[in-house]
Amino acid sequence: MEIRPYRESDEEAISGLWREVFPDAPSWNVPEDDIRRKLAIQRNLFLVACADGRVVGTAMGGYDGHRGWVHLVAVSPSHRRLGVGAALMQRIEEGLAALGCPKLNLQVRCSNEEVVAFYERLGYVIEDRVSMGKRLGPDARR
Numbered sequence: 066m067e068i069r070p071y072r073e074s075d076e077e078a079i080s081g082l083w084r085e086v087f088p089d090a091p092s093w094n095v096p097e098d099d100i101r102r103k104l105a106i107q108r109n110l111f112l113v114a115c116a117d118g119r120v121v122g123t124a125m126g127g128y129d130g131h132r133g134w135v136h137l138v139a140v141s142p143s144h145r146r147l148g149v150g151a152a153l154m155q156r157i158e159e160g161l162a163a164l165g166c167p168k169l170n171l172q173v174r175c176s177n178e179e180v181v182a183f184y185e186r187l188g189y190v191i192e193d194r195v196s197m198g199k200r201l202g203p204d205a206r207r
């Protein structure tokens with residue numbers, strides 16, 4: 066298994082992976098758009114796991130100067146429980162630490178208990194926060 070930054074040739078495979086792994090994603094999460102936006106900002110923290118030349122996992126990291134964030138951590142169902150997700154997260158943590166980032170945050174839907182267990186296994190703790198958000202720009206009214 067290899068973990069490397071995103072390459073343009075990954076787009077179709079990654080879009081397919083996300084549509085499979087996140088079937089309930091909101092309509093505004095269009096994989097091709099998410100990829101395009103990420104390529105403009107810290108694209109080296111957009112990581113892809115490959116096995117036998119095939120995309121089997123992703124993690125999209127970023128640092129805003131105060132906190133690091135990770136999104137779209139996804140492993141193909143055919144390659145779960147093999148350490149792929151943990152390896153992706155380790156590489157994201159290393160990349161953020163190299164930028165001087167002191168803390169990594171992430172969001173998980175409350176209903177996604179299995180994923181909470183995964184992150185807890187990696188040392189993440191549930192924090193007493195309310196997660197808030199607001200859509201910006203042309204998407205704001207969607």
Ligand SMILES: CC(C)(COP(=O)(O)OP(=O)(O)OC[C@H]1O[C@@H](n2cnc3c(N)ncnc32)[C@H](O)[C@@H]1OP(=O)(O)O)[C@@H](O)C(=O)NCCC(=O)NCCS
Nearest residue numbers: 138139140145146147148149150151173179180182183186
């Ligand atoms: C969560 C996910 C990324 C885990 O990927 P993975 O490659 O299977 O995880 P790993 O094999 O690296 O597991 C790392 C540790 O977490 C544990 N773990 C993984 N999945 C788990 C689960 N569903 N329930 C409990 N523990 C789990 C593993 O047992 C392992 O612990 P160990 O070191 O003691 O064996 C994967 O299940 C996934 O893509 N889920 C759907 C997408 C999703 O919801 N992503 C999160 C968005 S916030």
